Amino acid sequence: MLSRVTNTAPAVEPSRPFDEIPEPPRAGLGGHLTEWLGIENAKDVLSRLLRYAQRCGPVARVRLGPVNLCLVSDATLAAAVLEDPRANYKGASYILTRAVLDNVLLLNGKEWERHRGEYKLALKDVDAVGSARAVTSRFVGETKSGALRLDQAVCQLVGDIAGDFTAGVGLGPELEPHRRRIQYELAGLGIDLQCQPWAYLSPSRWVRLRQSVSAARAYFRAAVDTRMARPDESRKDILNGFLRLARAGQYPGDPESIQEGVVNFFFTAHDVLASSVTWCLYLLARHPEAQAEVRAALATGALDRDQIDACEPLARVVRESLRLFPGYALFGRTTRAPMEIGGYRVPRGTLLIVSPFVTHRLERYWTRAESFLPSRWEGRATAPVVPVARDNYLPFGSGARGCLASHLAVPILKTVVAHTLRGLELHVPSGTPMPKISYWGTAYAEDGLPIEVRSLAS
Numbered sequence: 001m002l003s004r005v006t007n008t009a010p011a012v013e014p015s016r017p018f019d020e021i022p023e024p025p026r027a028g029l030g031g032h033l034t035e036w037l038g039i040e041n042a043k044d045v046l047s048r049l050l051r052y053a054q055r056c057g058p059v060a061r062v063r064l065g066p067v068n069l070c071l072v073s074d075a076t077l078a079a080a081v082l083e084d085p086r087a088n089y090k091g092a093s094y095i096l097t098r099a100v101l102d103n104v105l106l107l108n109g110k111e112w113e114r115h116r117g118e119y120k121l122a123l124k125d126v127d128a129v130g131s132a133r134a135v136t137s138r139f140v141g142e143t144k145s146g147a148l149r150l151d152q153a154v155c156q157l158v159g160d161i162a163g164d165f166t167a168g169v170g171l172g173p174e175l176e177p178h179r180r181r182i183q184y185e186l187a188g189l190g191i192d193l194q195c196q197p198w199a200y201l202s203p204s205r206w207v208r209l210r211q212s213v214s215a216a217r218a219y220f221r222a223a224v225d226t227r228m229a230r231p232d233e234s235r236k237d238i239l240n241g242f243l244r245l246a247r248a249g250q251y252p253g254d255p256e257s258i259q260e261g262v263v264n265f266f267f268t269a270h271d272v273l274a275s276s277v278t279w280c281l282y283l284l285a286r287h288p289e290a291q292a293e294v295r296a297a298l299a300t301g302a303l304d305r306d307q308i309d310a311c312e313p314l315a316r317v318v319r320e321s322l323r324l325f326p327g328y329a330l331f332g333r334t335t336r337a338p339m340e341i342g343g344y345r346v347p348r349g350t351l352l353i354v355s356p357f358v359t360h361r362l363e364r365y366w367t368r369a370e371s372f373l374p375s376r377w378e379g380r381a382t383a384p385v386v387p388v389a390r391d392n393y394l395p396f397g398s399g400a401r402g403c404l405a406s407h408l409a410v411p412i413l414k415t416v417v418a419h420t421l422r423g424l425e426l427h428v429p430s431g432t433p434m435p436k437i438s439y440w441g442t443a444y445a446e447d448g449l450p451i452e453v454r455s456l457a458s
């Protein structure tokens with residue numbers, strides 16, 4: 001007998017109210033808010049978010065005083081959210097950052113779209129890998145066997161690389177204290193979240209910050225003025241990218257606008273790149289077998305782009321380190337209109353948090369999530385890492401505001417690692433516990449990352 005065919009469409013689950021989104025148990029009298037305020041709590045935000053996602057599932061809700069925070073930890077849901085124009089908005093917590101650095105990439109709407117388009121064009125033809133190769137070779141040549149503060153060394157190394165591919169300069173000693181203050185204060189001011197906003201009402205702190213921003217501008221302005229006075233077409237850096245755009249009438253040609261483009265790029269690139277490179281090298285220092293495998297795979301050859309791109313063990317290590325330490329550990333959006341997320345009705349004005357750090361460390365998506373296992377990427381490591389959330393992996397974000405330079409960042413990271421391992425052996429004594437991870441704009445080790453190096457040249 002034939003079964004009866006019906007035309008009934010599958011029942012669509014009605015969406016549920018926002019208040020039904022699981023919420024972690026409240027801590028103490030003041031609820032969750034008390035867990036969020038203050039510098040020390042701010043540093044612990046990654047482990048707290050991870051706990052929320054573990055307890056509550058793909059969407060978690062936390063009420064922080066007047067603000068509703070919604071953590072989306074499932075990558076497919078996060079991708080849909082980050083694609084949605086209703087969520088493509090950098091809200092109140094970014095306003096101070098914008099005000100201090102005039103970071104145009106934190107704008108919204110048409111203005112942001114225009115700047116993003118210009119910035120994308122300025123990146124065309126930039127030889128960031130050439131900068132990474134030259135600067136890392138110099139670093140390796142100058143590094144002697146012995147103790148090394150890896151975090152500090154990489155901060156300088158990546159500063160020199162980022163300075164080189166943005167404006168043909170290094171991270172000079174006159175820039176470094178200002179860079180450090182700007183980075184520290186901007187993270188605190190609320191790149192994604194605000195802790196202790198009242199601390200920033202101190203006038204002297206604002207004055208010092210403004211002075212550092214002016215000094216950073218002056219530093220890059222000198223590079224712009226020099227290049228405008230003596231053009232050098234041989235350089236494939238972002239500064240020449242902006243000058244080329246200006247000549248074509250696609251970007252303002254005054255030195256100040258060009259300087260602002262360069263400053264924004266330097267600060268966007270340095271912090272996240274330094275964090276990613278530091279953790280990748282640190283993981284290799286802790287895992288001598290992975291280090292030896294990459295070194296053996298790159299033992300001969302010119303270490304040019306083709307060789308580095310094709311090196312499977314290196315690609316596996318880089319993917320795995322970006323899983324455990326995605327440089328940009330969390331980012332926020334504010335909903336501009338009600339929207340549905342994961343079957344819940346989320347109201348306008350909700351602070352949405354997407355954290356690659358959290359998604360990448362959830363056991364429900366990753367077996368042995370906390371372990372460094374490059375082999376998990378076997379057979380799928382060398383494909384480009386793109387700013388699209390896929391397979392619960394999103395180190396470069398996703399959607400309209402995803403990373404503009406992932407096509408440069410991964411090759412830079414690989415180049416630095418390849419050249420470092422060719423010349424240096426990195427070592428952390430076995431049994432050393434994993435350092436405590438803190439958050440301050442990126443994930444970092446609060447007590448630094450001391451390692452031992454052995455120069456292979458000697």
Ligand code: HEM
Nearest residue numbers: 105269273276327328331395396397401402403404405409
């Ligand atoms: C491994 C290193 C890097 C990682 C992990 C990374 C990750 C990210 C992520 C996750 C975002 C999106 C943030 C959001 O959605 O709110 C982003 C945005 C961005 N990144 Fe990267 N990035 C890296 C390196 C770089 C470098 C080297 C540059 C510049 C040369 C760069 C330029 C940008 C820009 C301009 C944006 C802003 C895009 C916009 O707002 O429209 N990134 N990055």
